[in-house]
Amino acid sequence: MDSGKILGLVDQGDGANVFKISAGTVSGDVSQGSGVDNFQMTGGTIASLTQGDSRDVFVMTGGTIVGGFDDGDIAKMTGGTIGRVNMKLDDNLFDMSGGTILGNLVTGFGDDTIIVSGGTIGGNISVSGGDDRITVTGGVINGEIRASSGNDRFIWNAGGLIKSSILMGDGNDTALISHLTEDTLSLTPSVDGGLGNDTLTFDNSSSAGAARYIGWESVNLTNNSRFNLAGDFFLGDSSSGTGSFTIDSTSALQVTHGAVRPYTSGQLTTLTNAGVIDMTSASSSAADTLSVYGNYVGRGGQLLLQTVLGDDSSASDKLIVSQGAISGNTQVGISNLGGQGALTLQNGIEVVQAQNGATSSADAFALKNSVSAGAYQYYLFKGGVTAGSENNWYLRSSVIAIAPRAAPPAAPPLIIRPPSAPPVAPAAPIVAADEPPVEPPTAAPVAPADPPSTVPADSPADASPTPAATTPALPAAVAGAAPIPLFRLEVPVYSVVVPAAQTLMLNALGTFHDRQGDQSLLTETGLASAGWGRFYNNDFKKSWSGTVSPSLDGSLEGFQIGNDLYSSEISEGRYQRFGFFVGQTHLRGSVKGFAEGFQGRQAGQTKLDGDNVGLYWTLSDRSGWYVDAVAMATRLDGNSQSDRGVKLETHGHGLTLSLEGGYPVALSDHWSVEPQAQLISQHISLDDQNDGISEVSFDSQNYTTGRLGARLNGRYRVSNTPVEPYLRANVWRTFGGSDTVTYDDVDRIKTQHKASSADVGMGVVAQLSPTVAVYLGADYDANLDSNDLKGISGNVGIRMSW
Structure with missing residues (x-):
């Protein structure tokens, strides 16, 4: 029919009928009767359509069916308008990519398939008994999706809007939500699995609103899916009672304050994590929790938490597991939320809580990343030191054992009393029969309150804490002893920086004889009358006392070039001179100290360069003083840089002042002994730095060092060359004072200046010509106190008269 108007109905009768309409009007019903019928509509208007029995085909690209379309079997709609659709025979297929259905789209009886990729449905989509399949990829559905009984499958992929509830009904149903975001899903108030063993899968989708998803026995996050959990997610229904929630290796559960609960209180859910449970991205506080009422199983997944890294009272996000078992393996990632580090003295910072009888395997959790704050290194431990904490997990900056249990009090003496009349038993209370549970098609059950703990908070635990599986070896804790601090590797490395600078500057200063050779060489007068230079090196091992007892196994080398600016003979045989020098010194060394619970722990490396400029004044006498x-x-x-790669730059300056004197006493024509004394003051100032973990500041008191020594000096001529061999010995004393390294203005690590050492050495000075002299020497250094020192140093110099 391509034009005109038919008043009344059109009855094609039984048989293989075909009706085509592109224009015109049929004011009544078009009835095709039994048989394999075909209906095609591209335009025009009819009152209604009834296709009857057999496998009928319906194609609509335009036009209007004012009333209903009934009894079709295979229908394809790309345009036009239908009042309602009721395909109630056989296994129906309705494929809609355009057009409008003003009312409901209904299929009945067999295993039906509905595909919606475009268009608008004003009412509900309903399928009755059978294993039906509903796929939505586009369009707008204003009513509900009602799958009814049967093992139905619902697919919502990449598009379409559903503005009312999705009700899967009874049966073992599955739903796939694929390539969708919360902006789309939020328009759907409820996705209800109904009774049965139902499975809901998110595929490359992001969602929130746990209360929207009701009655699912299995919920899966797959293929980069994200779910934002900020409430209770109930699993199961009134029949199954509980269910499971699974996160695959590509997906994440983002949590603020969320819980995974069973529909029936007392049953156990199972949360399996092969992906990420993230409490860091949806919140800026360290107070988020994920409660699992049942079992938690790690499958190589991650648990990301925000924690204020401080003492035992510090706040942290937390995983809470109630009643069930914690098993598998999970990497715990910690983000420090402004914590400045502190020593934990008790259980530590709780990050996983096992409550109401929940248990944990010993290898359930391990740290994903190194956790440091301030001066401290934090490690993950199973169990605390108080009773009831044995299955919890804590971050701790110390190693601690449980306190020894107190002996039980003696039993009081038994007092025998005469029997009294037994009390009359009260009548048993009358208990009303439980009301049947309400099926939750629209609302989740109310979560019961957790029972309070009955374990006294101050009683000791049954076993000492156990480090997480990936924790490096730690010292053994001793019951009742003070906790062993866990300083991070960088602490001894940074603690040695100022003492290393003092060592560098002290070697650059040297002694008068290290720089000038011998006072017998100082005979020039006038302006810029002589110059000198030297090269020196020192290989040493040195330690200091203090909080972390750092030690440095290092070497330094340097050079200096100096020149007398002016020299004069102020009286007969007595000379004074003013001069300057410049030089460089390079120090390299390996650092050990008290770190991660162990004394003498290899910690890192330090490098220090010093550019020196100095002025000197020397008064000498012909007699030798x-x-x-x-x-x-x-x-x-x-x-x-620590051995784990954390690096800190060093910038600063120092000032050294020295006053030295010596007076030779003749022993024979060729030998004399020269007592010597030297007093040195050093000031060192280093800039504050940040190593990516904390602010690091250096505060150093002035170093005051004294030297008392003697130099045994000979005078000979070898092949008419004046040669002066010598032996020398010194005692060095660095007096009291300390260096302090402060982390985030809180943790202060002190290193003591006080040290005593001695050196012995030998050398020679040779006047090669009236204008050139050379000198060289070697010394051995050793400690005189408990601060270890072993060193060998050398010095080579030249002095030239201009």
């Missing part, structure tokens, strides 16, 4: 004063400024640059 001398007085030498030096002021030297040093610019310091370098870096320190």
